[in-house]
Amino acid sequence: MLKDISLGxxxxxxxxxxxxxxxxxxxxxxxxxxxxxxxxxxxxxxxMGIVIILQLLVAKMPPKVVKSTVxxxxxxxxxxxxxxxxxxxxxxxxxHKGFIRITDHGLNKAIIMSVRLIxxxxxxxxxxxxxxxxxxxxxxxxxxFAPLKIFKVPVHEMAMxxxxxxxxxxxxxxxxxxxxxxxxxxxxxxxxGSFLNRVKGYVSVLVPLFVSSFKRADELAVAMDARCYRxxxxxxxxxxxxxxxxxxxxxxxxxxxxxxxxxLDQVIR
Amino acid sequence: MDNVVIAQKAEFSYTSVMAxxxxxxxxxxxxxxxxxxxGSYTAILGPNGSGKSTLAKLINxxxxxxxxxxxxxxxxxxxxxxxxxxxxxxxxxxxxxxNQIVGTIVExxxxxxxxxxxxxxxxxRNRVDNALKDVGIFELAKRQAASLSGGQKQKLAxxxxxxxxxxxxxxxxxxxxxxxxxxxxxxDVVDKMRRTKDLTVITITHDMxxxxxxxxxxxxxxxxxxxxxxxxxxxxxxxxxxxxxLELPTHIKLTSEIAKSVGVRLKPxxxxxEDSCVKAICDLISKAHVTSAAAPRQETPxxxxxxxxxVEGLDYSYDDGKTKALDSINLDIYEGEVLxxxxxxxxxxxxxxxxxxxxxxxxxxxVKLFLEDRTLSASDKKDVKAMRENVGLVFQYPEYQLFxxxxxxxxAYGLRKMGLSESEQRTxxxxxxxxxxxxxxxxxxxxxxxxxxxxxxxxMAGVLAMRPKILVLDxxxxxxxxxGRKNMFGIIENLRREGTTVVLVSHNMDExxxxxxxxxxxxxxxxxxxxxxxxxxxxxxKLKEMQIACPKLFAFSNRVKCALRGLIPxxxxxxxxxxAEDEAESILRACAAAVGGGTGNA
Numbered sequence: 001m002l003k004d005i006s007l008g009x010x011x012x013x014x015x016x017x018x019x020x021x022x023x024x025x026x027x028x029x030x031x032x033x034x035x036x037x038x039x040x041x042x043x044x045x046x047x048m049g050i051v052i053i054l055q056l057l058v059a060k061m062p063p064k065v066v067k068s069t070v071x072x073x074x075x076x077x078x079x080x081x082x083x084x085x086x087x088x089x090x091x092x093x094x095x096h097k098g099f100i101r102i103t104d105h106g107l108n109k110a111i112i113m114s115v116r117l118i119x120x121x122x123x124x125x126x127x128x129x130x131x132x133x134x135x136x137x138x139x140x141x142x143x144x145f146a147p148l149k150i151f152k153v154p155v156h157e158m159a160m161x162x163x164x165x166x167x168x169x170x171x172x173x174x175x176x177x178x179x180x181x182x183x184x185x186x187x188x189x190x191x192x193g194s195f196l197n198r199v200k201g202y203v204s205v206l207v208p209l210f211v212s213s214f215k216r217a218d219e220l221a222v223a224m225d226a227r228c229y230r231x232x233x234x235x236x237x238x239x240x241x242x243x244x245x246x247x248x249x250x251x252x253x254x255x256x257x258x259x260x261x262x263x264l265d266q267v268i269r
Numbered sequence: 270m271d272n273v274v275i276a277q278k279a280e281f282s283y284t285s286v287m288a289x290x291x292x293x294x295x296x297x298x299x300x301x302x303x304x305x306x307x308g309s310y311t312a313i314l315g316p317n318g319s320g321k322s323t324l325a326k327l328i329n330x331x332x333x334x335x336x337x338x339x340x341x342x343x344x345x346x347x348x349x350x351x352x353x354x355x356x357x358x359x360x361x362x363x364x365x366x367x368n369q370i371v372g373t374i375v376e377x378x379x380x381x382x383x384x385x386x387x388x389x390x391x392x393x394r395n396r397v398d399n400a401l402k403d404v405g406i407f408e409l410a411k412r413q414a415a416s417l418s419g420g421q422k423q424k425l426a427x428x429x430x431x432x433x434x435x436x437x438x439x440x441x442x443x444x445x446x447x448x449x450x451x452x453x454x455x456x457d458v459v460d461k462m463r464r465t466k467d468l469t470v471i472t473i474t475h476d477m478x479x480x481x482x483x484x485x486x487x488x489x490x491x492x493x494x495x496x497x498x499x500x501x502x503x504x505x506x507x508x509x510x511x512x513x514x515l516e517l518p519t520h521i522k523l524t525s526e527i528a529k530s531v532g533v534r535l536k537p538x539x540x541x542x543e544d545s546c547v548k549a550i551c552d553l554i555s556k557a558h559v560t561s562a563a564a565p566r567q568e569t570p571x572x573x574x575x576x577x578x579x580v581e582g583l584d585y586s587y588d589d590g591k592t593k594a595l596d597s598i599n600l601d602i603y604e605g606e607v608l609x610x611x612x613x614x615x616x617x618x619x620x621x622x623x624x625x626x627x628x629x630x631x632x633x634x635x636v637k638l639f640l641e642d643r644t645l646s647a648s649d650k651k652d653v654k655a656m657r658e659n660v661g662l663v664f665q666y667p668e669y670q671l672f673x674x675x676x677x678x679x680x681a682y683g684l685r686k687m688g689l690s691e692s693e694q695r696t697x698x699x700x701x702x703x704x705x706x707x708x709x710x711x712x713x714x715x716x717x718x719x720x721x722x723x724x725x726x727x728x729m730a731g732v733l734a735m736r737p738k739i740l741v742l743d744x745x746x747x748x749x750x751x752x753g754r755k756n757m758f759g760i761i762e763n764l765r766r767e768g769t770t771v772v773l774v775s776h777n778m779d780e781x782x783x784x785x786x787x788x789x790x791x792x793x794x795x796x797x798x799x800x801x802x803x804x805x806x807x808x809x810x811k812l813k814e815m816q817i818a819c820p821k822l823f824a825f826s827n828r829v830k831c832a833l834r835g836l837i838p839x840x841x842x843x844x845x846x847x848x849a850e851d852e853a854e855s856i857l858r859a860c861a862a863a864v865g866g867g868t869g870n871a
Contacts, residue, residue: 010373010413133373167373170415175669181628182670185662186731187654187686204682207672211717216368223369226329226361227382227429228353234387238380238397 009170011130013060018131021247022140028254029127035258036119040112044265045119051257052119055126069125070118077114084110134166139241142232156232164220172213179208273437273469274305274328278337280492281323297323299492300337305471305485310463312480312500313473315489316514317721317750321473324489325441328471329359341437357386360430364442364748366422367415375417375425376401376410382433400432403465404458418614420451427458431466438462440472444479445748448614448776449818456482475750477504477518478821488513501537514752519779519821519849520546523829526853528553543825547832554860555836574604575639577770578625578660578739582634585620585794594620596794597634602739607761607771609785611778613816617794618774619665622741625772626660627653640738658687661737665744667728671716676707679716680730687735701734702727704767705760722753726760733764740764741772746780758784782806782820783847790817803844826852837863 012018039045056066084106091105128137142159149155180190183204190201281298297320305311313321326332327339330352341359344351360382363369372378379397388396401407404424409417414425423443430438440459444452456479463470472479480486486503488496490513496503504510504521517525524546528535531553539549579602585595594617602608612618623629624636627647636647638656645652645659664670673679677698684694702712705726711719716727725745733740745761746754761784765771775781781788782802790797790805797815798805806812806823819827823845830842833856840863846852 012411012413133377135373135377163373164371167371167415170413171367178664179670181623182664182667183682184628185626185657185664186670186683187657187735188682189686204672208669211672212669216365219363219365219368220371222326222331223361223363224371224381225331226356226363227371227433228356228385229381230353230385235384236387236389236393237384238377238390238393240390 009129010133011061011065013062015058015060015131016250017055017059017126019246020131020250021241021243022132022136023144023241024243024247024251024254025127025132026137026140026144028251028258029124031255031258032123032127033120035262036116036123038262039265041265041268043268044261045112045115047264048119048261049115051261052122052126054257056122059126059131061126061130065130066122069121069130073117073121077117080117081110081114084113129166134163136239137166138163139237143241160232168216171216172209175212176205176209179205271307272304273307273342274303274471275340276301276303276324276327276334276337277340278302279327279334279339280336281320281327281332281334283323296492298327298334301489301493302337303487303494303497305469308467308469309485310470310483311472311485311487312483313471313487313489314475314477314480314503314513314515315495316752319489320492321489322441323492325361325439325471325473328437329361329439330355357433358435359437359439360433360435361439361441362423362426362430362443364445366419366426366446369426369429370414370422373413373415374410375406375412375414378414378425379428379432382429386433396432396434400428403431403462404428418451420447420454420614423447423451423455424458427455427462431462435468437469437471440470440474442473442475442748444474444476449778450613452476452479477516477751481518481521488515499537501540505535505537505540514750516751520825522849523822523825523853524549526849527857530853530857543828546825547829550829550856551832551836554833554857574606574770576601577604577639578602579637579639580621580624580634581637583621583624583631583636584633585617585624585629586632593794595624598791598794598796600789600796600799602770602772604738604770605765605768606786607765607773607784609773609775609781609788610791611775611781611788611817612791612797614776616791618791619743621791622662622743622772622774625739625741626662627656628662638738658735659737660739660741661732661735662741663729663732663743663745665747666725667732668721668724670728670731671724674715675712676702676714676716676719676727677712679727680712680734683731683735697734697736698730701730704733704764705730706756722749722756725749725757729760737769739770739772741774743774744776745773746775746777754780778806778818778820779822782823790815792816802847807844822849822852826856829856833860839863 036048039048085102086100086106088106088109089101089103091103093101093103094107095102138159141162142155145153145155184190188201188204190198193201279298279301280296282294282296284292284294286292299320301320301324313324315321323332327334327346328341330346333347339346341355344355346352346355370378371381376397379400380393383393383396398407401410404427406421406424406428409421414422417425426443438459444455447455459470460482462468472483474480481500481504483500486496486498486500487494488503495513496506496509504517505525507517507525510517516522520543521540524540525535527550533553535549539545580598580600583595583598584593586593598621610618610621620629624631624647627636630653631648638645638659640659645656647653647656671679673682680698680701681694684697689697698712702708707723707726707730711723711727716724719727729745742761746757749757758780761771761773773781773785785802787799788802788805789799792815798811806819809819809827812819826845834840837860840859842859843855846855
């Protein structure tokens with residue numbers, strides 16, 4: 001059940017997108033983030049959709065992975081959709097009953113927000129998590145934020161923490177699954193009962209999960225110590241980052257992919 | 270410099286802060302002295318909590334002795350300028366494969382150590398590639414570390430250690446969580462590395478057959494070295510080994526049982542290897558007059574109970590039918606028996622037992638539970654709850670499921686879910702606690718304050734309290750020391766005696782053979798064979814075909830019998846026995862009968 005979540009999972013298909021320098025990908029991710037929030041016209045949104053689908057195709061992501069990336073955020077999307085529909089009262093009324101009033105503005109906004117959210121998740125995945133290993137993301141962030149070291153920001157430590165957190169996501173998901181099964185064997189029931197009872201039931205999962213996470217953290221710290229980890233000073237890299245012509249080409253294409261929908265959006269308006 | 274590690278009267282204690290703010294110091298190492306030779310393969314044995322792992326940390330400068338000294342490569346570990354030197358040359362592989370992997374991708378993880386040492390490319394790349402090739406997982410270099418099997422993860426950990434090009438390799442219970450095949454592979458890799466890389470290997474282990482491979486053994490008890498010598502010296506003292514909570518390797522156990530019966534004391538050099546043990550037994554039997562031997566112990570065949578659970582044509586597949594985990598499994602379980610399910614890692618054992626109490630619902634086929642008054646079916650949604658109450662399932666490492674403030678509350682968790690009255694809960698909790706050997710004082714404790722073995726027993730009690738008709742245990746003794754394993758199987762024996770049917774998943778063939786009435790071999794999602802251990806392990810060709818390891822006792826005993834057949838023509842052996850004691854008697858009896866022409870008796 002929980003194993004199907006692909007959050008933070010790296011899927012190696014060896015595509016061109018996988019090979020792009022992680023720094024380029026992090027910057028491009030930021031570019032797309034802004035672009036997605038700048039556009040609102042249907043045509044621009046559709047174009048952006050095509051760009052993202054193209055990226056997924058280039059990344060050779062199997063449809064199953066794409067599905068499992070989107071599925072977990074469907075509830076949130078629905079929530080945002082309903083929230084927008086119910087709170088925006090301007091525009092022409094399409095339908096109303098009691099205090100519920102759905103307007104064309106509200107519907108429009110609700111659709112835009114939901115679509116943006118899905119785009120956001122997809123481009124985070126295709127640009128970063130699915131195509132870049134956590135260590136590379138951490139590497140990229142460490143390099144990009146290196147100037148902050150002057151202000152005594154512990155850039156290396158933060159990058160290290162992030163990469164370890166990401167590395168342990170699959171392990172902890174597996175563990176949660178195991179604990180839940182064990183508690184179900186003792187009569188726990190996580191699927192039925194009132195909402196409050198279900199939340200309470202999760203104590204029997206969370207407590208053991210926390211306890212074991214602390215134990216893992218302890219053991220990992222000893223293991224890292226034993227492997228002579230002593231901070232970022234003097235460390236070398238197995239796969240040091242190099243910007244090559246391929247990265248510049250890829251960056252250009254990606255920028256075009258982000259800018260065209262934005263320009264289209266501005267023109268339509 | 271012959272000794273790479275020298276400890277002199279080293280002391281170390283852990284301080285824990287109690288709930289009331291009181292600090293309690295517990296001595297883990299208490300005046301320990303030892304010397305480890307360069308290039309040796311040294312085993313550190315001892316019961317849980319004897320200070321073995323702390324010793325490893327003292328050697329690798331992860332801790333510093335409070336008194337006395339530890340010197341590695343001639344450098345005192347308290348020397349703050351030099352201690353990196355020690356740590357760089359001293360690599361560790363720990364017990365839990367998951368908790369020592371830093372990198373997401375296999376090669377990234379191997380590189381972590383040398384990266385810390387500041388090794389530049391291209392040497393770094395060479396080291397990583399060579400380390401991966403040395404342990405035989407080069408083809409996995411680009412794979413995700415989390416997706417590897419336990420055995421592969423431990424090989425990855427060794428590769429990570431080797432990439433640092435250490436001169437000492439410390440294995441801290443590195444094989445405890447591996448199945449026998451992976452364990453042998455792991456130890457073979459260690460052996461190979463030791464020979465080719467001139468490594469000093471220090472292994473902390475509970476596995477006596479692993480210790481028998483070493484050339485020097487230290488036994489540690491209460492933070493001190495209590496015994497020191499070669500394996501044959503250490504294992505020739507049966508009494509002290511048992512007193513230290515350890516056990517003899519199987520072949521030595523059988524040899525010394527035979528020696529005991531004929532009243533001869535063996536010399537250490539006779540126990541050096543399996544070959545020398547076979548020779549020693551032949552010598553004993555040909556020299557000693559084995560005309561009299563104890564009369565055969567009457568083993569009354571246990572009456573088979575009624576059928577209590579049946580698995581009928583069960584299929585299960587992952588990934589939308591692409592990977593088949595179970596393939597039309599048929600299996601009957603009878604009331605009052607101990608059934609062991611064995612097979613390689615990933616053969617479908619855990620998937621199968623998850624079906625027995627309807628945690629997994631059958632995709633095809635069915636699991637039926639026959640109660641006195643009715644029959645429950647796992648495919649019927651209405652029966653699921655009753656099924657989970659009647660079939661208790663204890664997963665591997667069940668201690669991770671504890672969560673309540675006290676052990677009492679934790680054991681009562683399932684009972685509360687069943688909606689039983691307070692007084693009924695109380696009775697059942699006490700009954701279950703007694704069955705696993707926990708006392709009143711344990712019940713009021715927090716489960717997180719108990720030792721590993723106690724935690725496991727508390728978790729078992731939580732399932733037992735529901736009074737299941739069938740108890741299913743997944744690797745109940747995994748990761749325990751010899752004493753803990755013995756306790757665990759004692760508990761299982763008692764439960765069986767009181768009428769509980771037990772299904773036991775194990776990858777330890779010796780334990781399956783010793784404690785189970787029947788053994789079910791699973792491979793590739795299919796039932797390969799179900800039979801009594803005596804019959805199953807008699808056919809060595811079939812075992813090989815099923816890729817099931819023969820129990821060490823049976824395998825060694827077969828070698829002995831083979832040798833004896835050459836020595837005493839016409840000797841007829843009985844079918845193999847479950848314990849070394851009985852097997853020794855049975856061999857002697859057969860020899861006596863053949864030598865004395867059948868006249869010898871007690």
